[in-house]
Amino acid sequence: MEVYAGVDVGGTNIVCGLVTSSGEVVYQIKRATEVSKGPDSVLEKIAAMIEEAAVAYAEQSGTGISVTAAGIGLPGFVDPEEGIARFAGNLGWRNLPAVQRLQARLNLPVYIDNDVRTYVFGEAMYGAGKGYKDVLGITVGTGIASAMVNDGALFYGFRNMSGELGHIVMEGLTDPCPCGLEGCLETFASASGMVRQAKKALRAGEPSILHSWFPGEKLEELSAADLSRAYDLDDPFAKLIMEKAGTLLGRALSYAVSMVSPELIIVGGGGALAGDRLLAPLKKELFSRILPDYRDQLKVVTALNNDDAGVTGSAMYAKQKHIAATK
Amino acid sequence: MEVYAGVDVGGTNIVCGLVTSSGEVVYQIKRATEVSKGPDSVLEKIAAMIEEAAVAYAEQSGTGISVTAAGIGLPGFVDPEEGIARFAGNLGWRNLPAVQRLQARLNLPVYIDNDVRTYVFGEAMYGAGKGYKDVLGITVGTGIASAMVNDGALFYGFRNMSGELGHIVMEGLTDPCPCGLEGCLETFASASGMVRQAKKALRAGEPSILHSWFPGEKLEELSAADLSRAYDLDDPFAKLIMEKAGTLLGRALSYAVSMVSPELIIVGGGGALAGDRLLAPLKKELFSRILPDYRDQLKVVTALNNDDAGVTGSAMYAKQKHIAATK
Incomplete structure (x- = not known):
């Protein structure tokens, strides 16, 4: 089964979901962001959550799953083309090459954007x-x-x-x-x-x-x-x-x-x-x-899916970018 | 020589220009709109002005010219996809199928849009x-x-x-x-x-x-x-x-x-x-x-080309639409 990972990163919590290509959230986990541990720790947590969700959902559903791409909604100013988190006051991030780091760690195509954009994308397209x-x-x-x-x-x-x-x-x-x-x-x-x-x-x-x-x-x-x-x-x-x-x-x-x-x-x-x-x-x-x-x-x-729109939107944003990139 | 016709239709005057594919206005004429004569008369005037400009410029320059497409900037609410002038208070137009009429008359691809859009397009791209x-x-x-x-x-x-x-x-x-x-x-x-x-x-x-x-x-x-x-x-x-x-x-x-x-x-x-x-x-x-x-x-x-931007913009808008349509 092919899914997209959608991650919504906030100052308090990170929510990570697996989303089908039609926008249905099939599995979701939530962890404390623990901003004080620094950017590297938060990036590692994002990566670990995607892996954890994929393993847990495969076990639960009894089917093999493959994550095609991951989309991450980040607070603050984000440069989606360069893949850089330019500035996020509540995370204490500045010019963090989030895409490069996560792609190297996960061996997956990763796309980032501002969390309000991914949230609104989710609500606009699937809510x-x-x-x-x-x-x-x-x-x-x-x-x-x-x-x-x-x-x-x-x-x-x-x-x-x-x-x-x-x-x-x-x-x-x-x-x-x-x-x-x-x-x-x-x-x-x-x-x-x-x-x-x-x-x-x-x-x-x-x-x-x-x-x-x-x-x-x-x-x-x-x-x-x-x-x-x-x-x-x-x-x-x-x-x-x-x-x-x-x-x-x-x-x-x-x-x-x-x-x-x-x-x-x-x-x-x-x-x-x-x-x-x-x-x-x-x-x-x-x-x-x-x-x-x-x-x-x-x-x-x-909003219709106020709680899930960030995850759905991040995942479906990754789907859109991934399809455009591999065309 | 290949040119695009750009027409800017106002309540008082119609300006029609021939524009090279790099956005240079090579010939321009201006006539009174004479709104009171009604929509058919104004459409005929637009068509006649495009023909007149093409003939006059060919004579003046001594080169054969061909008009690839025409772009018309119209006041009011315009539906560029349907090619219909929905409502223009100062022209007294309502739901006029301008593109269909002009294409039949000129035997040319014709594109219309709101005149502020074509003007700003001209200034943004060539001004x-x-x-x-x-x-x-x-x-x-x-x-x-x-x-x-x-x-x-x-x-x-x-x-x-x-x-x-x-x-x-x-x-x-x-x-x-x-x-x-x-x-x-x-x-x-x-x-x-x-x-x-x-x-x-x-x-x-x-x-x-x-x-x-x-x-x-x-x-x-x-x-x-x-x-x-x-x-x-x-x-x-x-x-x-x-x-x-x-x-x-x-x-x-x-x-x-x-x-x-x-x-x-x-x-x-x-x-x-x-x-x-x-x-x-x-x-x-x-x-x-x-x-x-x-x-x-x-x-x-x-604005840099305040006087010409409407004509340049309409012509280059037609070029953009025409290239997209014939791709």
């Missing part, structure tokens, strides 16, 4: 975007990022730096962003942005049910899921925060739609768990700010 | 963008539109509706736009937008040298070039209008850069004539709102 030609995907989590798939091809831009939706500077936002700018979309509308804004306002005395859940120092533990819980109890403060975040997302997406005209927008990442709490204000703002020709056609949905 | 891989072009004239060329390929989006930069709704703008939205970028930052905003403020009594140039009812004759003239005499009002327009353009472009990461932005159309009067505030705003990684690389320039 909520199946059957759509022009897909814009955004991930709302610690930060906010985006990627585009048009006619089955990922969009890159100069130096592969497209998709920084989270660093659009929004009028009315003023908080500093770690990137050096002020008022970036993700300072408010990301999952961590919402939590940070909520904490700030709660500390300043804004009334909310959240005070009784997180009294005093406990407030540090507030998460985006807690905001959703409070929202569901009609807490006006939680509603205000989430509606403002959704509205800001919708506004930024209206800029994107006018530029690139997607047929479908997929909202993924942890923020997708907020569902209509974010999507309702997002859509309201978005559809009030785009040309009627867009409005009549555009759909906005949450 | 200011020569040698750059990821180019974003904008035209600032009656309206504002944009197009992208990546690795030599135009970007389309769903239903070919990408590039509506002029209809990004900007915070702080409130004027109604003919599109039905309010506060679109082009209500202020287009050439006609600047003129309209200037007239409104001058009528409300804003002091300016323009009052002495255009007293009373004469104000109706104010043009964007007059704003530039007043700007050059340090008229604070004209400076304010142009700086605000440039700032708004820069802000909208910062959204675009974060999404699609161009290496080069080309500013073309009538607005390019304003030069640094627009570009200085544009760049100041743009570069203050994008990630350092973009800032270090991105260049912003005015």
